[in-house]
Amino acid sequence: xxxxxxxxxxxxxxxxxxxxxxxxxxxxxxxxxxxxxxxxxxxxxxxxxxxxxxxxxxxxxxxxxxxxxxxxxxxxxxxxxxxxxxxxxxxxxxxxxxxxxxxxxxxxxxxxxxxxxxxxxxxxxxxxxxxxxxxxxxxxxxxxxxxxxxxxxxxxxxxxxxxxxxxxxxxxxxxxxxxxxxxxxxxxxxxxxxxxxxxxxxxx
Numbered sequence: 001x002x003x004x005x006x007x008x009x010x011x012x013x014x015x016x017x018x019x020x021x022x023x024x025x026x027x028x029x030x031x032x033x034x035x036x037x038x039x040x041x042x043x044x045x046x047x048x049x050x051x052x053x054x055x056x057x058x059x060x061x062x063x064x065x066x067x068x069x070x071x072x073x074x075x076x077x078x079x080x081x082x083x084x085x086x087x088x089x090x091x092x093x094x095x096x097x098x099x100x101x102x103x104x105x106x107x108x109x110x111x112x113x114x115x116x117x118x119x120x121x122x123x124x125x126x127x128x129x130x131x132x133x134x135x136x137x138x139x140x141x142x143x144x145x146x147x148x149x150x151x152x153x154x155x156x157x158x159x160x161x162x163x164x165x166x167x168x169x170x171x172x173x174x175x176x177x178x179x180x181x182x183x184x185x186x187x188x189x190x191x192x193x194x195x196x197x198x199x200x201x202x203x204x
Contacts, residue, residue, distance in 0.1 A: 060084045064095070066119075072180050074154040075103040078126065080117065092118040098128060102178075104154060104188050109137045110178060112147060112156070124151045132158070134178075140166040140190060142176065154188060155179045164192070169201035 066078040081097035098117035103109045115130030128147040134156070135141045142164030149156045156178040164171040174194025181187040 068151065070150070070153050072154050072185075073105040076149075076151065076154075077101050078117075092120050092127075094118050100126065100128070100149060102149075102154060102156065105186055106188060107137075108188060110156065111135050112149070114147070125149070126151060134176075136178070136190060138167075138190070140164055142171075144176070153180075159194075162192075168198060170199040172197040172199075 061083045062081075064080055064083045068076050070076060078098065078100045080095035080099070083093055083095040085093045095117040096115070098114050100112045100117075101109060102111075112128060112132060112134050114128035114132040117129070118127045119125075120127060126149040128149070129145065131143065131145060132147045133141070133143050134147065142162050144158045144162035145160040147156060147158045157176065159175050161174055162172070162176055164173070164176070171192055173192040173196045176190065176192050178188065178190045181189045
């Protein structure tokens, strides 16, 4: 019987491929690493231009938010572009470009925007300053120098001179207050005081 040479040749070929193919794969991988683009240190991921020493000296929070529910059931939310915590016990934290919103249980709302703000945790008050704009869902828009808002109850007030527009026309006053109606729980009233002047606009 003649020897089965084709089988022997096939076995040798398989054994040879088992050695050559892994070596070829390693050679291809080595080539990929050799031709890869050289890393340029100048192409590192850019980082924000932050003064680390300034952040350590005066820590701040970027885009902080705060939300809560007052005792009368109104939702209060606050956001700012940046905030700095108090540096000493009892010192107020301060915020810049601050916005606050109150949504009362009766479906009304009021928004406040200010250049600066301070959170008094001990007194549970939010103090807005630097010029404040208040807009209500009932059609009032007013500007004043400073506003104080209670964090635990719906009570927004200003003792600064203000200009306002509303459903009846233009209003000038020395103070204002937005609070729950003491005679009707669940309802809210905006009142003006201290030499109120109304310029009635019949178109409104």
